Amino acid sequence: MKFRLLLFLPVFFLSSCIVTKKKYDDVLAQKVKAEGELAEKNAQLEKANASIQELAGVLDKLKQDTTELNEAYRTTGKKLADLNAEYDQLNSYYKNLLNNSGKLNRDLAQQKDQLLAIQENLENTRKLNDSLSTSLAERERKVNELEQILANKDKAVKDLKDRITNALLNFKENDLTVKVKNGKVYVSLAEQLLFGSGSIEVDSKGVMALQQLARAIKDQRDIQIMIEGHTDNVPISKKSQYMQDNWDLSVMRATSITKILTAAGVSAKQITAAGKGEFSPLALNDNAQNKQKNRRTEIIITPNLDEIFKILETN
Numbered sequence: 341m342k343f344r345l346l347l348f349l350p351v352f353f354l355s356s357c358i359v360t361k362k363k364y365d366d367v368l369a370q371k372v373k374a375e376g377e378l379a380e381k382n383a384q385l386e387k388a389n390a391s392i393q394e395l396a397g398v399l400d401k402l403k404q405d406t407t408e409l410n411e412a413y414r415t416t417g418k419k420l421a422d423l424n425a426e427y428d429q430l431n432s433y434y435k436n437l438l439n440n441s442g443k444l445n446r447d448l449a450q451q452k453d454q455l456l457a458i459q460e461n462l463e464n465t466r467k468l469n470d471s472l473s474t475s476l477a478e479r480e481r482k483v484n485e486l487e488q489i490l491a492n493k494d495k496a497v498k499d500l501k502d503r504i505t506n507a508l509l510n511f512k513e514n515d516l517t518v519k520v521k522n523g524k525v526y527v528s529l530a531e532q533l534l535f536g537s538g539s540i541e542v543d544s545k546g547v548m549a550l551q552q553l554a555r556a557i558k559d560q561r562d563i564q565i566m567i568e569g570h571t572d573n574v575p576i577s578k579k580s581q582y583m584q585d586n587w588d589l590s591v592m593r594a595t596s597i598t599k600i601l602t603a604a605g606v607s608a609k610q611i612t613a614a615g616k617g618e619f620s621p622l623a624l625n626d627n628a629q630n631k632q633k634n635r636r637t638e639i640i641i642t643p644n645l646d647e648i649f650k651i652l653e654t655n
Contacts, residue, residue: 367582374591374613381566381612388642392523395486402483409476416469423462430455493523493643500560500641501525507556511549524642527553531635538576540583540592547600553639554604562644565606569594569615570638572631590615597637 434455437448497520504527505518515533519526534546542550557563569590576589583589594613602608623630 364581371591378612378614381614385566385642389522395490399483399486399490402479402486406476406479406483409472409479413469413472413476416465416472420462420465420469423458423465427455427458427462430458496562496643497523497525500557500563500643503556504553504641507552508549516549524640527639527641529637529639531632531637534597534637535593538578538589540589540596542596542600550597550600551604554601554606557641558605558607561607561610563610564642564644565601565611566638566640566642567594567598567601567611567613568620568638568640569597569617570620570634570636571618572621572634573618573625574631585617587615587617587619590617593637597639 430451434448434451437451440448501518501520504525508516508518508527511533514530516527516529519528529546529549533549534542536543557565569592571586571590573586576583576586579585583592591613592615594615598608598611598613601611618625618634621630621634622636623633625631625634
């Protein structure tokens with residue numbers, strides 16, 4: 341294998357030296373397009389995160405409104421009971437007055453007017469109580485619906501995380517980690533599992549890990565997958581026409597991983613390849629251990645939020 345690689349290197353460097361300007365311009369245009377698509381995907385991701393935060397605010401507001409409506413419902417219920425008691429008492433007085441002599445006619449008329457006023461007030465209160473009861477039931481239904489959707493989403497994310505973890509049990513913890521953060525599953529793969537130093541070609545052990553991951557997620561059509569390449573801050577040692585810096589290296593590594601996942605059955609429509617170079621480190625690049633942590637690839641799996649967006653639109 342090493343002998344074949346040595347034979348290939350002179351041909352590769354010879355061919356890279358005679359690339360035409362048109363091919364260079366095409367590659368540059370693809371890079372610009374990829375960066376534009378990355379910016380668009382990042383904007384969509386930020387919008388999705390903002391929508392989730394907005395949903396949490398709506399849920400809190402609905403819970404607060406529900407509490408207030410419950411209090412109003414209890415208050416009007418008590419008022420309704422008091423008015424019913426008062427109505428029964430006045431109605432009893434009215435019937436007694438009907439049996440009295442004519443000298444009580446004035447009092448009778450006054451009591452009758454009061455009785456009619458109470459009847460009207462009673463009817464209005466009853467209508468208000470019915471309206472509050474309906475509104476309360478509708479708000480409780482929306483709260484329950486939102487809570488159920490969020491619970492289902494959280495369960496789906498947890499089940500996905502467990503499935504991925506089980507699929508990758510045979511790999512060491514310092515090679516890869518699987519965790520849930522902000523409603524997404526993060527699969528972080530260390531450089532030593534995937535690439536040699538400065539290389540964009542995934543080694544056999546890394547290919548096996550990615551194929552096992554693909555088998556765990558390829559049937560999940562309700563997820564979006566972001567492949568993010570990350571490096572430390574050490575400049576690349578060998579520059580080429582197509583790789584000038586760590587940013588280029590991180591993008592090409594993300595693309596290499598994307599191709600392995602799609603070849604293993606993951607839909608290309610669900611994947612976005614991106615590179616962040618040295619600009620999103622896990623730790624300061626001040627020692628060898630931290631630099632090793634920063635040289636990684638993160639596969640971020642996000643559930644489909646369309647159902648949540650529909651609920652937000654109806655509110």
